Amino acid sequence: MSYFNSNEKNVLQFPNPELKQLFQHMNNPIVIYELDQSEKNAKFIQINEATCNITGYTEEQLINLSPATLFGDTESFFQYQTELVKEKRLVTENFIHTTQSKLLPIEINAQIIANRNNKYIILAFIRDVSKRKHVATMLVKRTKQFESLFYYNPNIIFTLNATGEFASMNPAGFELLQYEKNELIGTHYQILVDKEDIAHTNQQFKKIISGYSTQFEQITWSKLGDRYELQITAVPIIIEEEITGVIGIAQDITSENRTKQLLEESQQRYKSLFDNNIDMVASFDMEENLTDVNQATEDMTGYKKSQLIGKKFSQLCPENEQDRVKLLLENASDGQPMRFETSIMHKEGSIIHIHITVIPIVIDEKIIGMHCIIKNTTEHKKLTDQLNYIAYHDHLTALPNQRSFEVDFDQVIAHASKMKDKFAIIFLDLDRFKVINDSLGHSQGDSLLKKVAKRLKSVRTEKITVYRYGGDEFILLIQETNQHALKQFAEKLLNLLVTPYQMDKLEIVSTPSMGISIYPDDGVDKSTLIKNADNAMYHAKRIGKSNFQFYQEQLPKKVYGDTELETLLRKAIEREEFFLVYQPQINAITGHIDGVEALIRWENNIYGLIGPNDFIPLAEETGLIIPIGEWVLRNACSQAKQWQVDGMKPFSVSVNLSIRQFYQDNLPTVIEDILTKTELDPQYLVLEITESMAMDSTIASNVLQQLKNIGVKISIDDFGTGYSSLNYLKKFPIDYLKIDQSFVQDLSTDKDDREIIESIIMLGKKLGIGLIAEGVETADHVDFLKNLACNVLQGYYYSKPIAAEQVPGFIQESAFSND
Incomplete structure (x- = not known):
């Protein structure tokens, strides 16, 4: 009916309880079922309470029952589906099998509301017609028409005078009741009524003579003793504003024959039925x-x-x-x-x-x-429109969903093919969304997605449509465009989305990575264009996130899926496929090495070198980051101690902690155990955490204090890119602020970045916290940061990450003076 999400049991889910209750408590039965495009297999996916009531089945029983088994017979059901697929909407009559092995006559009003994954989604309104008035009125100008309907009607039509004697009855009545005309005309109706029903029938007769229409069921006996159940619809005969008798239609529901009755004895009788409809x-x-x-x-x-x-x-x-x-x-x-x-x-x-x-x-x-x-x-x-909306829109962001994209894409590609136009797909994924979602909670994650969606809605035009594709992924479908226009639009979109989001008292930065594929240059079908846009987006993440990339043939391919990668990741430690590299950190005053940052790498025998951006998020999601993180800590500490044993002057080694590691109950115990076994003095271990990991101040403060009690040092990594709240800088025992490389890299040309760096260094000095700048790549970077008295510099200007055995040589050959 998930602008519903999908799951295995229900294709449509209602976005709020009110709509669910509306569906469940509609008086008439409503079902939603799916039909595959072979038109030979159908399955219920939503059933309301009225459907259970009319059939006697429970909802669970009906879900496991084929619609073809429930409605009539299989052959007629699938003939109806074939016609429905052709017409899109169809009204027909059929039978429904109840738990009492009865065939209940129904009217089905069905409509195809969706077509997804080679299956039609069908909404069917069911009406029980076994107890309704079989009355369809017709105004006639001549008595001849009524007489024709009267004599040839298959149901019983009768009239009574004001005292209850039969005044007339059609041939169908005499034939069913097996009486001759002279045996009934002038005889009171009670001669036909079962004794137990006489009181009720008398009550109904009085009601009609008083001027009211009525419908009731009655047991009737024929002359030869046959028992019939009749459904009687009766109205007063009003001639010149005077009630002169009763006219009624009796339908034999014993054999459940359904028919519509046209009853008229005169224009006045016809008008009574006409007006009371x-x-x-x-x-x-x-x-x-x-x-x-x-x-x-x-x-x-x-x-x-x-x-x-x-x-x-x-x-x-x-x-x-x-x-x-x-x-x-x-x-x-x-x-x-x-x-x-x-x-x-x-x-x-x-x-x-x-x-x-x-x-x-x-x-x-x-x-x-x-x-x-x-x-x-x-x-x-209104209900159909609501269900259609649910089927084609994301309930959280109100953006069109993946199903809507598939429908729109088919129309766009057909138009573009005919008109020889180009169109593009932008595949957009939020950077660091999982970290934000894990640290702040799913409600805040949902709130962020809504804010992103609101910004994306602002760029929509007649030619630009935005879809939530799933999770933190969005797709933009852009018609009648070219690469130059796409570049300008992508730059505008990037600037729009990198602006921080106000979340309660926090400012959260969640940048996008975008990949672009163009029809027909990069593909002529949906799957190829999406795959290539995804590939380009993946490349954008690889080269640093917060950017966009056009698809190119030579882009690195994402040749493995998460399932395969997870399997390989679980075996990587035992296969000794991980190794560490170390990037030197230089004291800005002495020019000598002040420490190193340990960085993990993965060399797989199938795919070769796999970057941290590819496997760290999966490791965090699956929990494998815990054993991998312990492996990094153990090996980094062991290596730092080995350098000291080899006679090198002691210096610190920095290790990044993931959010899962940080919130381990036994993290202090694990670190203390590693330091004991490697015999490394705790003062030479620096643990790097991100700003987002410190947002739960109560828990974070307790964990950090336990770590400080061990004697290790704490550094805030990527400072300035996450949250604006600086309260934790005063509350937490922090030793270093690590200025994010995104500010350092553009400081020569970007005045804002220079001012941000100056502010961070000033803040650190006032709080007595050490400053480390990463991403230092040019002499201008070095001069600017030294002039601001930044303590430690790290980047390619000094050295890229190097193997452990290269560190001693680096120290002997390099001494960066302050000259």
């Missing part, structure tokens, strides 16, 4: 002029009968519908009954959606006009 009934001549309407028509339209007579029916419709309705009525005037949907205008201007059945009036083999029976489908259409 709960649906709107109108008659018009061959020129479409209304000649008669019932009370329901007045109620539905707001017009009086006198205002409607002589008015053309199509004039009641909105202007954009009038020509279509007029044409349909002209077709019906050829003699064929017709059903269609349209809308009419209430006198006060509101729109009423209707389903109309048009029946030609044929007298003496000549069509003299038409009757129409009109049902108000406004609520039905």
